[in-house]
Amino acid sequence: MKQTGRKLILAAVLLGGGALIGAQFTDKASGDGVTVTPGSIDDPVVTKSYVDQKLGSQSGGMTADEVQQLLDQNKQELTKQLTQQITEQLSANSNEVVVVSVPSGKTLIAKDGAEFVVRAGKAVAYSNDANGISDLTDGKDITSGKSVPNNHLILFPRGGRGVQPDPKQKNGLTVLVRGQYQLQ
Structure with missing residues (x-):
């Protein structure tokens, strides 16, 4: 019987000690007993105005609206560039003949x-070099500054001439x- 009593007391001590230790670990894991200041490193919830302020100080003083306006302008410029590139690619890949009006001075x-x-x-x-452009109708080379006859097929094996x-x-x-061209 002495044995049974000892076992019972030992079991009660072990269970009680385990409960105390478990309670300590649970408190530390959940953060109970620790006071947290809102907005501190321990509580990182922030407001929109705080983010705008921090972004403004890092972007050279620009506000969120100014950053958005700059992004919108860049979108418009990229759209223009992509449209031009697509148009040039389509004209380069097609055998379509396009009528182009070239004003004086261009x-x-x-x-x-x-x-x-x-x-x-x-x-x-x-031409920006000594070579000219190829007149396929007459079978000759036309150098820079010379007259180009009407209704003659002119070939440009290299770009940069016109x-x-x-x-x-x-x-x-x-x-x-x-083919591809550019009006300057």
């Missing part, structure tokens, strides 16, 4: 492999274009 610059036919107006060749209205005339040009 130059129609061809991309690699483009073809032009001057339909109306007097045109002169433009045609422009003759400086002696006031009217522009009408040019049929197949």
